[in-house]
Amino acid sequence: MKKKIKILIELTLDRLPENLKHRVSLFFNGLKHVLGKGYRRFGFFSFWIRVCDFIVVRTNGDKFIEFELTNICNAQCVFCPYPDMLRTDKKFMNMNDEILAKSISKINEFKSALISFTPTTGDTLLHPEWDKYISSVLEQKGIAKATIFTNAIKLDEENADKFIQLLKKDEKGKMSQLYFSFGGLDVNTYKSLYKVDRFDMVKENINHFLSLLKRERMSVGIHIHVKLLKNQVFDPILAKTLLNKNNYPFVYFSHSSFYFSNDGYKRNAIIDYYPDEQPVKEYACSYLNKTRFAADGGVWADGCVISEMPGDSSLKLGNVDDERSVIEKERTRIIDDWEKRQVIPKPCQGCTVYRCRKGESR
Numbered sequence: 379m380k381k382k383i384k385i386l387i388e389l390t391l392d393r394l395p396e397n398l399k400h401r402v403s404l405f406f407n408g409l410k411h412v413l414g415k416g417y418r419r420f421g422f423f424s425f426w427i428r429v430c431d432f433i434v435v436r437t438n439g440d441k442f443i444e445f446e447l448t449n450i451c452n453a454q455c456v457f458c459p460y461p462d463m464l465r466t467d468k469k470f471m472n473m474n475d476e477i478l479a480k481s482i483s484k485i486n487e488f489k490s491a492l493i494s495f496t497p498t499t500g501d502t503l504l505h506p507e508w509d510k511y512i513s514s515v516l517e518q519k520g521i522a523k524a525t526i527f528t529n530a531i532k533l534d535e536e537n538a539d540k541f542i543q544l545l546k547k548d549e550k551g552k553m554s555q556l557y558f559s560f561g562g563l564d565v566n567t568y569k570s571l572y573k574v575d576r577f578d579m580v581k582e583n584i585n586h587f588l589s590l591l592k593r594e595r596m597s598v599g600i601h602i603h604v605k606l607l608k609n610q611v612f613d614p615i616l617a618k619t620l621l622n623k624n625n626y627p628f629v630y631f632s633h634s635s636f637y638f639s640n641d642g643y644k645r646n647a648i649i650d651y652y653p654d655e656q657p658v659k660e661y662a663c664s665y666l667n668k669t670r671f672a673a674d675g676g677v678w679a680d681g682c683v684i685s686e687m688p689g690d691s692s693l694k695l696g697n698v699d700d701e702r703s704v705i706e707k708e709r710t711r712i713i714d715d716w717e718k719r720q721v722i723p724k725p726c727q728g729c730t731v732y733r734c735r736k737g738e739s740r
Protein backbone atom coordinates (compact mmCIF):
# COMPACT_ATOMS: atom_id res chain seq x y z
CA MET A 379 0.00 0.00 0.00
CA LYS A 380 2.79 2.40 1.04
CA LYS A 381 4.60 1.59 -2.19
CA LYS A 382 1.47 2.32 -4.26
CA ILE A 383 1.02 5.74 -2.62
CA LYS A 384 4.66 6.57 -3.34
CA ILE A 385 4.29 5.59 -7.01
CA LEU A 386 1.12 7.68 -7.29
CA ILE A 387 2.81 10.75 -5.80
CA GLU A 388 5.81 10.20 -8.06
CA LEU A 389 3.63 10.04 -11.18
CA THR A 390 1.72 13.16 -10.14
CA LEU A 391 4.90 15.15 -9.44
CA ASP A 392 6.44 14.02 -12.72
CA ARG A 393 3.50 15.42 -14.66
CA LEU A 394 3.64 18.88 -13.10
CA PRO A 395 4.68 21.70 -15.45
CA GLU A 396 8.28 22.83 -14.96
CA ASN A 397 7.48 26.14 -13.22
CA LEU A 398 5.05 24.47 -10.81
CA LYS A 399 7.62 21.74 -10.06
CA HIS A 400 10.07 24.52 -9.22
CA ARG A 401 7.64 26.08 -6.74
CA VAL A 402 6.70 22.75 -5.15
CA SER A 403 10.38 21.94 -4.76
CA LEU A 404 11.18 25.24 -3.06
CA PHE A 405 8.13 25.01 -0.82
CA PHE A 406 9.02 21.56 0.48
CA ASN A 407 12.69 22.46 0.82
CA GLY A 408 11.64 25.44 2.97
CA LEU A 409 9.18 23.32 4.95
CA LYS A 410 11.88 20.74 5.55
CA HIS A 411 14.16 23.46 6.88
CA VAL A 412 11.53 24.55 9.42
CA LEU A 413 10.84 20.93 10.44
CA GLY A 414 14.59 20.36 10.71
CA LYS A 415 14.80 23.01 13.42
CA GLY A 416 11.98 21.29 15.33
CA TYR A 417 13.68 17.92 14.88
CA ARG A 418 16.58 19.11 17.02
CA ARG A 419 14.20 18.83 20.00
CA PHE A 420 11.43 16.51 18.82
CA GLY A 421 12.39 13.26 17.13
CA PHE A 422 8.88 12.61 15.78
CA PHE A 423 9.41 15.32 13.14
CA SER A 424 11.56 12.81 11.29
CA PHE A 425 8.61 11.24 9.44
CA TRP A 426 7.57 14.57 7.91
CA ILE A 427 11.18 15.43 7.06
CA ARG A 428 11.39 12.16 5.13
CA VAL A 429 8.17 13.08 3.29
CA CYS A 430 9.73 16.45 2.34
CA ASP A 431 12.92 14.70 1.16
CA PHE A 432 10.82 12.39 -1.01
CA ILE A 433 9.10 15.33 -2.71
CA VAL A 434 12.16 17.60 -2.97
CA VAL A 435 14.24 15.05 -4.89
CA ARG A 436 11.40 14.37 -7.30
CA THR A 437 10.81 17.99 -8.23
CA ASN A 438 14.29 19.00 -9.33
CA GLY A 439 13.04 19.54 -12.90
CA ASP A 440 15.06 19.72 -16.10
CA LYS A 441 16.55 23.17 -15.95
CA PHE A 442 19.07 22.83 -13.20
CA ILE A 443 22.69 23.90 -13.28
CA GLU A 444 25.66 21.60 -12.88
CA PHE A 445 28.57 23.41 -11.28
CA GLU A 446 31.91 21.72 -11.86
CA LEU A 447 34.59 22.75 -9.35
CA THR A 448 37.01 20.22 -10.79
CA ASN A 449 37.12 17.76 -13.67
CA ILE A 450 39.83 15.65 -12.03
CA CYS A 451 38.80 12.29 -10.60
CA ASN A 452 40.21 9.80 -8.10
CA ALA A 453 38.50 6.78 -9.67
CA GLN A 454 38.37 5.34 -13.20
CA CYS A 455 34.83 4.01 -13.34
CA VAL A 456 33.98 1.58 -16.11
CA PHE A 457 30.69 3.41 -16.80
CA CYS A 458 32.36 6.80 -17.32
CA PRO A 459 34.28 8.22 -20.31
CA TYR A 460 36.90 9.75 -17.94
CA PRO A 461 39.58 7.06 -18.56
CA ASP A 462 39.23 7.72 -22.33
CA MET A 463 39.30 11.48 -21.83
CA LEU A 464 42.62 11.19 -20.02
CA ARG A 465 44.07 10.16 -23.37
CA THR A 466 42.78 13.33 -25.16
CA ASP A 467 44.16 16.88 -24.99
CA LYS A 468 41.39 17.99 -22.59
CA LYS A 469 42.74 20.15 -19.78
CA PHE A 470 42.21 18.62 -16.34
CA MET A 471 42.04 21.32 -13.71
CA ASN A 472 40.39 22.85 -10.66
CA MET A 473 38.20 25.92 -11.05
CA ASN A 474 40.10 29.07 -10.05
CA ASP A 475 38.92 32.24 -8.26
CA GLU A 476 38.50 34.21 -11.48
CA ILE A 477 36.31 31.58 -13.13
CA LEU A 478 34.36 31.13 -9.89
CA ALA A 479 33.57 34.87 -9.75
CA LYS A 480 32.52 34.96 -13.41
CA SER A 481 30.44 31.78 -13.07
CA ILE A 482 28.66 33.17 -10.01
CA SER A 483 27.73 36.38 -11.81
CA LYS A 484 26.43 34.26 -14.71
CA ILE A 485 24.37 31.79 -12.61
CA ASN A 486 22.61 34.72 -10.98
CA GLU A 487 21.05 35.36 -14.41
CA PHE A 488 19.69 31.82 -14.71
CA LYS A 489 17.08 31.75 -11.92
CA SER A 490 17.46 28.00 -11.68
CA ALA A 491 15.60 25.70 -9.34
CA LEU A 492 18.74 23.90 -8.33
CA ILE A 493 22.51 24.05 -8.44
CA SER A 494 24.13 20.63 -8.48
CA PHE A 495 27.83 20.45 -7.62
CA THR A 496 28.31 17.51 -9.93
CA PRO A 497 31.04 17.47 -12.53
CA THR A 498 30.67 15.58 -15.82
CA THR A 499 33.84 13.79 -14.85
CA GLY A 500 35.68 14.38 -11.58
CA ASP A 501 34.93 14.55 -7.88
CA THR A 502 34.13 17.88 -6.23
CA LEU A 503 35.90 17.02 -2.96
CA LEU A 504 39.23 16.99 -4.82
CA HIS A 505 39.10 20.76 -5.21
CA PRO A 506 41.40 22.09 -2.44
CA GLU A 507 38.87 24.80 -1.51
CA TRP A 508 35.63 22.97 -2.34
CA ASP A 509 33.92 24.09 0.87
CA LYS A 510 34.72 27.79 0.38
CA TYR A 511 33.68 27.67 -3.27
CA ILE A 512 30.38 25.96 -2.47
CA SER A 513 29.70 28.41 0.39
CA SER A 514 30.25 31.37 -1.88
CA VAL A 515 27.71 29.97 -4.36
CA LEU A 516 25.19 29.20 -1.61
CA GLU A 517 25.47 32.77 -0.31
CA GLN A 518 23.97 34.10 -3.55
CA LYS A 519 20.42 35.35 -3.04
CA GLY A 520 19.33 33.94 -6.42
CA ILE A 521 20.34 30.39 -5.41
CA ALA A 522 17.49 28.65 -3.62
CA LYS A 523 18.55 25.02 -3.58
CA ALA A 524 21.75 23.03 -4.07
CA THR A 525 23.08 19.53 -3.94
CA ILE A 526 26.31 17.58 -4.48
CA PHE A 527 27.16 14.16 -5.94
CA THR A 528 30.42 12.58 -4.76
CA ASN A 529 32.07 9.17 -4.63
CA ALA A 530 33.05 10.02 -1.01
CA ILE A 531 36.62 8.71 -1.47
CA LYS A 532 37.85 12.09 -0.18
CA LEU A 533 35.21 12.38 2.54
CA ASP A 534 37.91 11.82 5.14
CA GLU A 535 37.71 13.19 8.70
CA GLU A 536 38.97 16.62 7.68
CA ASN A 537 36.50 16.96 4.81
CA ALA A 538 33.67 15.52 6.92
CA ASP A 539 34.28 18.28 9.50
CA LYS A 540 34.40 20.88 6.73
CA PHE A 541 31.10 19.55 5.39
CA ILE A 542 29.42 19.85 8.80
CA GLN A 543 30.64 23.45 9.09
CA LEU A 544 29.40 24.17 5.57
CA LEU A 545 25.96 22.79 6.40
CA LYS A 546 25.82 24.79 9.64
CA LYS A 547 26.67 27.94 7.72
CA ASP A 548 23.90 27.19 5.24
CA GLU A 549 21.30 28.92 7.42
CA LYS A 550 18.48 28.66 4.90
CA GLY A 551 18.93 24.93 4.38
CA LYS A 552 19.61 25.31 0.65
CA MET A 553 21.75 22.18 0.58
CA SER A 554 19.18 19.74 1.86
CA GLN A 555 20.18 16.64 -0.11
CA LEU A 556 23.58 14.99 -0.69
CA TYR A 557 24.30 12.09 -3.04
CA PHE A 558 27.01 9.46 -2.60
CA SER A 559 27.82 6.80 -5.17
CA PHE A 560 29.14 3.46 -4.00
CA GLY A 561 30.41 0.51 -6.03
CA GLY A 562 28.52 -2.63 -5.05
CA LEU A 563 28.43 -4.10 -1.58
CA ASP A 564 31.75 -5.92 -1.49
CA VAL A 565 35.43 -5.22 -2.10
CA ASN A 566 35.62 -7.01 -5.46
CA THR A 567 32.58 -5.33 -6.99
CA TYR A 568 33.86 -1.93 -5.93
CA LYS A 569 37.22 -2.56 -7.53
CA SER A 570 35.68 -3.96 -10.72
CA LEU A 571 33.44 -0.92 -11.17
CA TYR A 572 35.61 1.96 -9.91
CA LYS A 573 39.01 0.47 -10.76
CA VAL A 574 40.41 1.61 -7.41
CA ASP A 575 40.58 -0.29 -4.12
CA ARG A 576 38.59 2.02 -1.84
CA PHE A 577 35.67 -0.08 -0.58
CA ASP A 578 36.64 -0.09 3.12
CA MET A 579 37.80 3.51 3.11
CA VAL A 580 34.56 4.84 1.59
CA LYS A 581 32.44 2.63 3.87
CA GLU A 582 34.19 4.15 6.89
CA ASN A 583 33.99 7.67 5.44
CA ILE A 584 30.23 7.43 4.98
CA ASN A 585 29.61 5.89 8.41
CA HIS A 586 31.75 8.52 10.08
CA PHE A 587 29.98 11.35 8.26
CA LEU A 588 26.54 9.95 9.16
CA SER A 589 27.58 9.67 12.80
CA LEU A 590 28.52 13.38 12.78
CA LEU A 591 25.16 14.32 11.23
CA LYS A 592 23.41 12.25 13.88
CA ARG A 593 25.44 13.77 16.70
CA GLU A 594 24.61 17.29 15.46
CA ARG A 595 20.93 16.33 15.01
CA MET A 596 21.01 17.53 11.44
CA SER A 597 18.37 16.47 8.93
CA VAL A 598 20.20 16.44 5.62
CA GLY A 599 18.90 13.84 3.16
CA ILE A 600 21.68 11.37 2.28
CA HIS A 601 21.07 9.42 -0.91
CA ILE A 602 23.42 6.48 -1.34
CA HIS A 603 23.38 5.12 -4.86
CA VAL A 604 24.82 1.62 -5.10
CA LYS A 605 26.10 0.59 -8.51
CA LEU A 606 25.94 -3.10 -9.40
CA LEU A 607 27.54 -5.50 -11.85
CA LYS A 608 25.62 -7.61 -14.35
CA ASN A 609 23.20 -10.05 -12.65
CA GLN A 610 23.83 -8.71 -9.13
CA VAL A 611 20.83 -8.20 -6.85
CA PHE A 612 20.66 -5.29 -4.43
CA ASP A 613 20.49 -6.27 -0.76
CA PRO A 614 19.00 -3.34 1.21
CA ILE A 615 19.70 -4.93 4.61
CA LEU A 616 23.37 -5.48 3.79
CA ALA A 617 23.60 -1.92 2.43
CA LYS A 618 22.24 -0.52 5.68
CA THR A 619 24.50 -2.75 7.80
CA LEU A 620 27.56 -1.66 5.85
CA LEU A 621 26.87 2.02 5.30
CA ASN A 622 24.50 3.24 8.01
CA LYS A 623 25.68 1.47 11.13
CA ASN A 624 24.43 4.26 13.40
CA ASN A 625 20.92 4.43 11.98
CA TYR A 626 20.97 8.00 10.78
CA PRO A 627 17.26 8.48 9.96
CA PHE A 628 17.54 10.37 6.66
CA VAL A 629 19.43 7.85 4.53
CA TYR A 630 17.84 6.69 1.27
CA PHE A 631 19.32 3.85 -0.74
CA SER A 632 18.89 3.38 -4.45
CA HIS A 633 20.76 1.17 -6.89
CA SER A 634 21.43 0.72 -10.57
CA SER A 635 21.82 -2.53 -12.39
CA PHE A 636 21.72 -0.68 -15.73
CA TYR A 637 23.92 2.11 -17.02
CA PHE A 638 23.51 4.94 -19.48
CA SER A 639 25.37 4.95 -22.75
CA ASN A 640 25.35 6.36 -26.26
CA ASP A 641 26.53 5.32 -29.70
CA GLY A 642 30.03 6.76 -29.32
CA TYR A 643 30.69 5.25 -25.94
CA LYS A 644 32.71 2.07 -25.53
CA ARG A 645 30.67 -0.54 -23.66
CA ASN A 646 31.98 -2.78 -20.93
CA ALA A 647 31.00 -6.44 -20.71
CA ILE A 648 30.76 -6.54 -16.90
CA ILE A 649 27.72 -4.23 -16.73
CA ASP A 650 24.30 -4.03 -18.36
CA TYR A 651 23.14 -0.96 -20.29
CA TYR A 652 19.72 0.57 -20.77
CA PRO A 653 18.36 -0.10 -24.23
CA ASP A 654 17.80 2.85 -26.56
CA GLU A 655 14.01 2.81 -26.61
CA GLN A 656 13.63 5.64 -29.09
CA PRO A 657 15.90 5.01 -32.05
CA VAL A 658 14.20 7.88 -33.94
CA LYS A 659 14.46 11.04 -31.86
CA GLU A 660 12.38 13.62 -33.67
CA TYR A 661 12.40 16.13 -30.83
CA ALA A 662 15.43 17.37 -28.95
CA CYS A 663 16.23 16.16 -25.44
CA SER A 664 14.77 18.15 -22.55
CA TYR A 665 18.13 17.93 -20.77
CA LEU A 666 19.51 20.43 -23.27
CA ASN A 667 17.82 22.93 -20.96
CA LYS A 668 20.31 22.10 -18.25
CA THR A 669 23.49 24.15 -18.09
CA ARG A 670 26.92 23.10 -16.90
CA PHE A 671 29.53 25.55 -15.70
CA ALA A 672 32.79 23.74 -16.32
CA ALA A 673 35.97 24.05 -14.25
CA ASP A 674 37.78 25.72 -17.18
CA GLY A 675 35.09 28.40 -17.68
CA GLY A 676 33.22 26.61 -20.46
CA VAL A 677 29.43 26.68 -20.45
CA TRP A 678 27.68 23.57 -21.77
CA ALA A 679 24.16 22.31 -22.36
CA ASP A 680 23.52 19.34 -20.09
CA GLY A 681 26.01 17.83 -17.71
CA CYS A 682 25.39 14.13 -17.50
CA VAL A 683 28.33 11.77 -17.51
CA ILE A 684 28.02 11.02 -21.24
CA SER A 685 27.22 14.55 -22.48
CA GLU A 686 30.89 15.35 -23.13
CA MET A 687 32.49 12.73 -25.31
CA PRO A 688 36.26 12.45 -25.66
CA GLY A 689 37.31 14.94 -28.35
CA ASP A 690 33.78 16.29 -28.88
CA SER A 691 32.33 19.66 -27.86
CA SER A 692 29.03 19.70 -29.74
CA LEU A 693 27.07 20.56 -26.58
CA LYS A 694 29.30 23.50 -25.65
CA LEU A 695 27.33 26.78 -25.54
CA GLY A 696 30.18 29.21 -24.94
CA ASN A 697 32.08 30.36 -21.90
CA VAL A 698 31.65 32.53 -18.81
CA ASP A 699 32.77 35.65 -20.70
CA ASP A 700 29.84 35.35 -23.12
CA GLU A 701 26.60 37.26 -22.67
CA ARG A 702 23.64 35.15 -21.60
CA SER A 703 21.98 35.97 -24.94
CA VAL A 704 24.93 34.41 -26.82
CA ILE A 705 24.70 31.26 -24.70
CA GLU A 706 20.94 30.94 -25.25
CA LYS A 707 21.31 31.59 -28.98
CA GLU A 708 23.68 28.64 -29.21
CA ARG A 709 21.30 26.45 -27.19
CA THR A 710 18.49 27.38 -29.60
CA ARG A 711 20.73 26.60 -32.58
CA ILE A 712 21.52 23.11 -31.24
CA ILE A 713 17.81 22.41 -30.62
CA ASP A 714 16.76 23.80 -34.01
CA ASP A 715 19.46 21.85 -35.83
CA TRP A 716 18.11 18.73 -34.17
CA GLU A 717 14.39 19.34 -34.73
CA LYS A 718 14.41 21.09 -38.10
CA ARG A 719 17.38 19.47 -39.79
CA GLN A 720 17.79 16.23 -37.82
CA VAL A 721 21.41 17.13 -37.01
CA ILE A 722 21.78 15.38 -33.66
CA PRO A 723 24.81 16.21 -31.46
CA LYS A 724 27.24 13.31 -31.16
CA PRO A 725 26.65 12.59 -27.42
CA CYS A 726 22.87 12.52 -28.03
CA GLN A 727 23.05 9.93 -30.80
CA GLY A 728 21.79 6.67 -29.37
CA CYS A 729 21.79 8.22 -25.89
CA THR A 730 19.77 6.20 -23.40
CA VAL A 731 19.33 9.11 -20.95
CA TYR A 732 17.32 10.95 -23.64
CA ARG A 733 14.07 12.51 -22.50
CA CYS A 734 11.84 13.98 -25.20
CA ARG A 735 11.18 17.70 -24.84
CA LYS A 736 8.04 17.61 -27.03
CA GLY A 737 5.35 19.95 -25.78
CA GLU A 738 7.47 22.01 -23.42
CA SER A 739 7.53 25.78 -23.93
CA ARG A 740 10.92 27.38 -24.36
Ligand code: SF4
Pocket residue numbers: 663664665666680681682684685725726727729730731732733
Ligand atom coordinates in the same frame (compact mmCIF):
# COMPACT_ATOMS: atom_id res chain seq x y z
S1 SF4 B 1 20.27 13.02 -25.34
FE1 SF4 B 1 21.70 12.35 -23.71
S2 SF4 B 1 23.60 13.52 -24.03
FE2 SF4 B 1 21.95 14.54 -25.22
S3 SF4 B 1 21.20 16.10 -23.81
FE3 SF4 B 1 19.90 14.29 -23.53
S4 SF4 B 1 20.84 13.20 -21.84
FE4 SF4 B 1 22.37 14.63 -22.57
